[in-house]
Amino acid sequence: MAQVAEKLQPWRTVLETRPQGGPRWLQDLRDRGASRFAALGFPTVRDEDWRFTSVAPIASTEFRTAPPAIVTVQELAAVPYATLDFRLVVINGRFSAELSQLIGLPTGVRAGSLGAALTEHADVVPRYFGQLADFNARSFVAMSTAMTTDGAYVYIPDGVVLEQPLEILYLTAGGNAAEMSQARTLIVAGDRSQSRIIETYAALRGGVYFTNGVTEVFAGEGSILDHYKVQQEGLESYHVASIFVNAQRSATFSSHSFSLGGKLVRNDVNATLDGEGAEVTLNGLYLADGDRLVDNHTEIDHARAHCPSHEVYKGILGGKARAVFNGKIIVRQDAQKTNAKQTNRALLLSDDASINTKPQLEIFADDVKCTHGAAIGQLDEDAIFYLRARGLTYFEARDMLIHAFAGEILDRVQVEPLKRALEAELYAQLAKDLAEMDAV
Amino acid sequence: MLDIKNLQVRAEDKQILNGIDLHVNAGEVHAIMGPNGSGKSTLARVIAGHPEYQVVDGQVQFEGRDLLEMDPDERARQGVFMAFQYPVEIAGVQNQYFLKAALNAKRKHLGQPELDAMEFLQLIKEKARLLDIDQAMLSRAVNEGFSGGEKKRNEIFQMALLEPKLALLDETDSGLDIDALKVVANGVNSLRSPARATIVVTHYQRLLDYIIPDFVHVLSAGRIVKSGGKELAFELEKKGYGWLETGAEPVGA
Numbered sequence: 239m240a241q242v243a244e245k246l247q248p249w250r251t252v253l254e255t256r257p258q259g260g261p262r263w264l265q266d267l268r269d270r271g272a273s274r275f276a277a278l279g280f281p282t283v284r285d286e287d288w289r290f291t292s293v294a295p296i297a298s299t300e301f302r303t304a305p306p307a308i309v310t311v312q313e314l315a316a317v318p319y320a321t322l323d324f325r326l327v328v329i330n331g332r333f334s335a336e337l338s339q340l341i342g343l344p345t346g347v348r349a350g351s352l353g354a355a356l357t358e359h360a361d362v363v364p365r366y367f368g369q370l371a372d373f374n375a376r377s378f379v380a381m382s383t384a385m386t387t388d389g390a391y392v393y394i395p396d397g398v399v400l401e402q403p404l405e406i407l408y409l410t411a412g413g414n415a416a417e418m419s420q421a422r423t424l425i426v427a428g429d430r431s432q433s434r435i436i437e438t439y440a441a442l443r444g445g446v447y448f449t450n451g452v453t454e455v456f457a458g459e460g461s462i463l464d465h466y467k468v469q470q471e472g473l474e475s476y477h478v479a480s481i482f483v484n485a486q487r488s489a490t491f492s493s494h495s496f497s498l499g500g501k502l503v504r505n506d507v508n509a510t511l512d513g514e515g516a517e518v519t520l521n522g523l524y525l526a527d528g529d530r531l532v533d534n535h536t537e538i539d540h541a542r543a544h545c546p547s548h549e550v551y552k553g554i555l556g557g558k559a560r561a562v563f564n565g566k567i568i569v570r571q572d573a574q575k576t577n578a579k580q581t582n583r584a585l586l587l588s589d590d591a592s593i594n595t596k597p598q599l600e601i602f603a604d605d606v607k608c609t610h611g612a613a614i615g616q617l618d619e620d621a622i623f624y625l626r627a628r629g630l631t632y633f634e635a636r637d638m639l640i641h642a643f644a645g646e647i648l649d650r651v652q653v654e655p656l657k658r659a660l661e662a663e664l665y666a667q668l669a670k671d672l673a674e675m676d677a678v
Numbered sequence: 679m680l681d682i683k684n685l686q687v688r689a690e691d692k693q694i695l696n697g698i699d700l701h702v703n704a705g706e707v708h709a710i711m712g713p714n715g716s717g718k719s720t721l722a723r724v725i726a727g728h729p730e731y732q733v734v735d736g737q738v739q740f741e742g743r744d745l746l747e748m749d750p751d752e753r754a755r756q757g758v759f760m761a762f763q764y765p766v767e768i769a770g771v772q773n774q775y776f777l778k779a780a781l782n783a784k785r786k787h788l789g790q791p792e793l794d795a796m797e798f799l800q801l802i803k804e805k806a807r808l809l810d811i812d813q814a815m816l817s818r819a820v821n822e823g824f825s826g827g828e829k830k831r832n833e834i835f836q837m838a839l840l841e842p843k844l845a846l847l848d849e850t851d852s853g854l855d856i857d858a859l860k861v862v863a864n865g866v867n868s869l870r871s872p873a874r875a876t877i878v879v880t881h882y883q884r885l886l887d888y889i890i891p892d893f894v895h896v897l898s899a900g901r902i903v904k905s906g907g908k909e910l911a912f913e914l915e916k917k918g919y920g921w922l923e924t925g926a927e928p929v930g931a
Contacts, residue, residue, distance in 0.1 A: 619729075624766040625776070627726050628836065629754035629783035638779065642770030642819075 252303065257387040260356055264386065267368050271383025278377045290562045290594045291504055291533040296476050301448050303385070304330035304417035309337060309409065309442060317407065318659045319438045319468055325405045326350065330412075331419035332388050346395040349404060352422055353388030362393060366426050370454040370482035370508075378478045382420050382452040389422030392435060396428035396458065403434035403653045408451070410472070412444020421451035421479065425465075429458035429486070434653055435465050439479075440499070441472035451479030457489040459513065464492045464652055470499040470663065473530070480506035487513025487542075494651060495534070495551075496660055497524035498667065503532040511538070511545040511573075522551035523647040525664060526559035526591075527671045533562035540573040540606075547577070552647055553584040554640065555591035556671040565610065566598040573603050580610040585617065585643055588675065633676075640668060679704045679875050680725075680745075680844055685736035687717075687724050687900075694720045696900035697736070702844070705872040709886055709911060710879045712897030713919040718879045719763055721897070722848040725877075726760035727753050740844065754780075755787035757843030761833035761850045768820040773832070776820050777802060781839055805838050809865050827858040834865035845869065845876045851885035863888030883915035898922045 253272050258265070280297040281288040307330050314320055314327065314337055326349050327337035333351035340349050348359065355363050373380035390406045408421040427433055439449060449471060457463045471477045477500040485491045493507055503526075509518045518538060526532045538547045553561050561584060569576045584593045597610040617639050625635035644664060651657035680702040687695035694717045702708055712718045724731050725738065727750030738745040745753060768776070781801075782792040793801065806813050811831055821829050830850050837845055850862050866876055866889050878889055886894075886908065894910040895902045903922065904910065 618766075620766045621768050623728060623750060624762065624768065625780075626749070626751040627754055627760055627762075628776070628780035628840070629751055629787070630779055631751050631783075632749070634779065634783070635751075638771055638776070639768070642768065645770050 252301070253384060256384050261360070261364070263364050264356055268384050268386055271373055271380045271386075274373050275377055275380035275384055278375070278380060280377055287535065287564070290560070291502070291531060293478070293502070293504075295502060296448055296478070299416050299446070299448070301416050301418040304410065304412065304419045304447070306330060306332055307411035309334070309411050311337065313442050314409075317409065317438070317440050317442070318663055319405065319436070319440070319656060320407055321655050321659065322405045322436070322653075323402050324349070325407055326390050326392070327407045327409065328388070328390055328421065329409050330417070331421060333390065343404075344398050344400065346398060347400065348391065348393040350391060351388055352391040352424055355391040355393075355424070356386075359391070359393065362426065363391070363424065366454065366456055367424055368454075370456070370484055371452050371480065372482075376480065378450055379452055379480055382422055382450050385420045386422060387420065389420070389424070391423075392425045394427045394431040394433055397430045398428065399431065400433040403436060403656070405436040405438060408437065408439045408449065410441045410444050410447050410449065410475070412441065412447045416446045416448070417444065418448035418450060421449055423451070423453040425453065425455045425463075427455070427457050427461045427463045430460040431458060432462045433464070435463065436468065436653065436656060437466065438468040438470070439477060440470045441475060444472060445474045447472065448476040449479065451477070453479070453481040455481065455483045455491070457483065457485045457491045459486045460488045461486070462490045464494070466494045466651070466653065466656065467496065467505070468656075468660065469495075469497045469503060469505065471503070473499060473528070474501050476500065476502045478504045480508065483507070483509040483518070484512050485509065485516040485518055488515040489513065490517045492519040493521065494647070495520070495522040495524075497522070497532050497534070498663060500532070501530050503530070504535070505533070506535045506537075508537045509539065509547075511540050511542055511547065514542045514544045516542065516545050518545070518547045520547070520549040520551070521647050521650050523644060524553045524561065525667055526553070526561060527556040527667075529558045531560045531562075535562075535564045535566075537566040537568070538578065540567070540569045540576045540578065543572060543574045543576070545573065545576055547579070549580040550647065551582045552643060553593065554587065554644065554668065555584060555593065556587040556675065558588075558590040560591070561593040563593065563595040564598060565596070566600070567608060567610075569601040569603050569606050569608065571602040574605045576603060576606040576608070578606070578608045582610075582612045583643075584614045585640065586615065587671065636672070641665070679741060681737075681739040683737045685721075685724070685738060686734040687720060688732045688734050689720070689730055693734070694731070694900055695724070698900070698902060700895065700902065702875045702877065704843075704875055706893065707870065707876045707878065707889060707891045709891035709894045710877060710897055711881070711883075711894060711911065711914055713922065714881070716897040717900040718897045719848050722760055722846045722877065722879045725846055726750060726758060751783070755784050758846070759837050759840055759842030759844070760846040760848055761830070761837055763848040763850070763852070765821045765829040765833055767822045767824075769822050771820050773818055773820050774802065774816040777816070777836065777839055780836065784840060802839065805835065808868065809835055809838055810861055811835050826853045827855060830854055831858060831861055834862050838865050838869065841869065843874055845874070847876070847878045847880070849879055849881060851880055851882065859885060860888060883911045886911045896922075
């Protein structure tokens with residue numbers, strides 16, 4: 239315990255000066271989060287869920303809560319993804335009304351400051367906030383809960399269709415000190431609603447900083463929700479974020495996770511199929527080079543019968559990059575006729591890149607179909623030769639194969655400008671990595 | 679066009695070709711036959727530049743240039759084409775996109791302007807019609823989920839599109855039904871011209887009913903042990919390859 243206490247020392251001030259105010263339930267929730275975080279401390283590599291990912295660099299850094307920052311429209315325009323008609327901008331953990339563009343959303347839709355909604359949307363928010371993001375065993379979620387101030391809130395009433403996608407931009411505009419932001423999101427999608435929501439994480443300025451993200455998504459009965467997460471944090475930054483999803487009866491939820499930036503990145507997606515006929519798709523694509531680490535943990539909880547889930551995660555690793563993929567699928571006793579499919583593939587562009595991958599199936603029902611497969615490797619030599627035998631140079635052949643590998647995930651993006659922006663970013667990064675490799 | 683002298687080839691630590699001499703002129707069709715393990719597929723792959731093989735000795739000249747000095751892609755751009763025995767599945771690359779890249783690589787090499795999307799589409803539609811190829815195949819990923827026959831048709835389709843000077847067919851006929859066999863033969867025959875040459879590597883005589891060779895060579899243990907005209911193929915069909923082991927000659931050859 240002495241060790242834990244010591245490790246938490248720099249964080250004590252942060253916790254002690256945590257935000258106050260707001261309704262009683264919120265104060266209680268923050269207090270519980272704070273005491274849970276104090277008890278848990280940071281996870282270590284002795285924790286099964288963090289075996290390959292040491293968060294010591296985060297634990298030992300004296301982060302202070304990022305102060306409010308002014309960001310100009312010009313600076314915002316430089317963020318490659320900020321191109322959609324509707325956007326909700328959060329700077330350093332605080333909603334920015336000036337930079338957000340939310341006028342014209344369908345009647346009844348609420349999108350804006352989570353901080354404001356915590357008090358103002360009192361008939362809805364308390365029923366959802368903190369209900370999915372269980373922090374009992376999760377330090378970073380406990381921290382987020384303790385520090386709850388602001389973030390993004392999206393509420394879509396029953397039956398409402400959002401024709402246009404909505405982008406939530408979490409931007410860090412850092413100063414000189416090591417700063418951290420709590421990126422907290424609550425999405426409540428009503429029954430039979432339909433929407434596409436993008437969460438983008440990026441830095442406008444700032445070197446070493448830390449983003450702690452927690453997103454809760456309620457997908458109501460028969461709702462269709464396409465959720466995109468684009469993580470393109472600064473290359474010296476730390477990003478730890480969890481998405482919790484509850485899919486009700488016949489809801490169709492898709493998660494698309496693109497992880498392109500960050501020095502130490504941990505993405506968790508926890509989806510519960512909580513009503514018959516609900517369907518969950520988890521797509522993921524990550525890219526890492528240098529000595530960066532990206533860890534993806536997914537958990538699909540089949541709690542009800544007749545639910546399909548599909549999962550495809552792909553990674554491209556160069557340099558000395560490391561990756562972790564842990565795909566857990568739980569099939570509860572009542573979840574008969576479950577059909578779960580998981581695929582995990584990684585392309586290692588260098589001999590020094592590595593990945594630890596683990597499927598984890600916990601099946602308590604007997605009439606289920608669960609498949610999983612993992613394939614890790616270098617580029618297929620036979621395919622390279624085949625393409626070269628048709629006149630393509632080695633470099634052309636290699637690029638074609640890498641693009642095809644990433645394309646399988648990119649092609650599933652249903653927001654055209656986002657897809658183009660992702661392709662441009664991904665391929666630019668790859669071109670740089672490959673050029674560096676070829677120069678050696 | 680192709681001049682092979684004393685070609686000796688190893689794969690890993692096994693010698694496979696033990697001194698091949700072969701001369702192919704423009705306009706000719708040569709058939710290379712032989713039992714399994716005789717080295718006939720190796721010969722085709724070495725000409726195409728497969729990295730698995732090391733040339734220990736000998737020369738291969740293509741149009742007076744040292745072929746062995748060229749990377750596989752340069753050989754392809756110079757006009758060498760091999761139809762693969764086992765075409766590779768390439769997930770995520772659309773057949774049509776791949777074909778366009780291949781065709782434009784060659785055109786660029788020849789100093790011809792690259793084809794735009796419209797011109798390319800017209801060209802492949804025309805070729806597909808000529809070879810009785812289902813156009814749906816073009817929008818699928820390269821060879822992915824193709825049946826054996828579809829894969830071989832796709833090879834011939836690529837050949838028809840790229841119009842190579844030297845076409846090598848590496849057991850393209852194995853496992854094909856008669857319809858697919860005719861498609862393959864039709865593809866080869868339609869390319870036959872005084873300016874081009876074809877080498878057909880095959881285990882069976884069947885394909886040679888449709889592609890009439892000018893010369894037939896029999897490979898055994900990495901050497902050409904017999905050469906002759908098209909009648910040699912019929913003899914082999916009748917007698918099998920057993921005589922190679924006994925040292926006896928097939929009657930009438």
